[in-house]
Amino acid sequence: MTTIRRFETFDWPLVWPILHATFEAGDTYAFEPQSSEAEMRRAWIELPAATYVACADDGRILGTYYIKPNQPGLGSHVCNCGYVVAADAQGQGIASAMCEHSQREARALGFRAMQFNLVVSTNTRAIRLWQRLGYAIVGTLPGAFRHPRLGYVDALVMYKSLVD
Amino acid sequence: MTTIRRFETFDWPLVWPILHATFEAGDTYAFEPQSSEAEMRRAWIELPAATYVACADDGRILGTYYIKPNQPGLGSHVCNCGYVVAADAQGQGIASAMCEHSQREARALGFRAMQFNLVVSTNTRAIRLWQRLGYAIVGTLPGAFRHPRLGYVDALVMYKSLVD
Numbered sequence: 001m002t003t004i005r006r007f008e009t010f011d012w013p014l015v016w017p018i019l020h021a022t023f024e025a026g027d028t029y030a031f032e033p034q035s036s037e038a039e040m041r042r043a044w045i046e047l048p049a050a051t052y053v054a055c056a057d058d059g060r061i062l063g064t065y066y067i068k069p070n071q072p073g074l075g076s077h078v079c080n081c082g083y084v085v086a087a088d089a090q091g092q093g094i095a096s097a098m099c100e101h102s103q104r105e106a107r108a109l110g111f112r113a114m115q116f117n118l119v120v121s122t123n124t125r126a127i128r129l130w131q132r133l134g135y136a137i138v139g140t141l142p143g144a145f146r147h148p149r150l151g152y153v154d155a156l157v158m159y160k161s162l163v164d
Numbered sequence: 165m166t167t168i169r170r171f172e173t174f175d176w177p178l179v180w181p182i183l184h185a186t187f188e189a190g191d192t193y194a195f196e197p198q199s200s201e202a203e204m205r206r207a208w209i210e211l212p213a214a215t216y217v218a219c220a221d222d223g224r225i226l227g228t229y230y231i232k233p234n235q236p237g238l239g240s241h242v243c244n245c246g247y248v249v250a251a252d253a254q255g256q257g258i259a260s261a262m263c264e265h266s267q268r269e270a271r272a273l274g275f276r277a278m279q280f281n282l283v284v285s286t287n288t289r290a291i292r293l294w295q296r297l298g299y300a301i302v303g304t305l306p307g308a309f310r311h312p313r314l315g316y317v318d319a320l321v322m323y324k325s326l327v328d
Contacts, residue, residue, distance in 0.1 A: 026238055030238045030240070071194040071308075074195075074311070113307065139305075140303070141321070144235075144279070145238055146239070159305055161307070
């Protein structure tokens with residue numbers, strides 16, 4: 001059973017190794033692969049409006065996500081989320097559970113839509129998942145992501161309305 | 165004759181009224197219309213990689229633009245620019261001159277492409293100008309901009325490669 005709850009300060013020592021491994025791999029997020037722990041904390045915890053963790057029954061952290069306005073002022077009704085799943089918890093539906101959770105949280109926080117700004121086109125598993133969860137590919141950015149092995153690859157903009 | 169040069173600290177008293185009027189109108193930029201002078205300065209001068217001003221022969225400031233990486237790390241080869249023209253200098257080709265200038269500067273700074281994240285769909289004059297200057301509409305974000313008179317309107321993602 002996976003529980004998703006708000007991030008607490010004491011979670012950080014378990015969260016940052018998961019972020020570090022993901023950013024360092026450099027194939028899914030634009031975050032600088034050599035980001036320091038302080039930079040990761042700022043990007044994932046301090047800047048967002050809220051951060052969450054997905055926990056196993058034994059307290060292990062399986063994944064984490066943040067939610068924040070994607071733009072200031074007149075664009076702040078659209079949110080942006082980022083999701084990371086621990087390497088040893090892949091394939092268990094954690095990303096899907098976090099994404100569903102984030103849509104409920106986004107609505108509760110008053111957001112009207114959710115936008116992913118830079119979905120790496122080679123990350124086909126994520127793209128299929130977001131599509132299954134109702135996100136549409138609304139744009140393609142040619143060569144917008146510098147992949148560590150593949151060089152410049154396209155990135156997708158994905159979007160889902162959260163209102164009827 | 166219009167000269168475009170780097171922003172200097174002494175320009176601010178002439179720049180911020182132009183930004184204030186533009187943001188307050190709320191029909192082209194997401195920036196909070198009631199942004200304080202300090203917030204505007206942070207967004208336009210401090211956060212970007214560089215800011216420029218377009219000046220008339222008599223020293224009046226006709227427009228201003230910034231340039232910055234649109235994403236961190238593995239997306240930082242794509243830049244983002246924002247352009248503002250003074251109300252009394254509209255229709256004189258200032259936006260066009262600044263945009264051409266920004267493409268040269270972007271290349272000189274090593275950027276490989278330029279992206280506009282939130283072009284308000286009702287701002288047809290700007291859209292036509294960007295298209296004429298080689299920017300393609302690569303995406304449409306449904307209802308992503310809260311227009312002060314028209315309500316939620318679509319926003320466009322526009323993109324131009326700066327390399328051959």
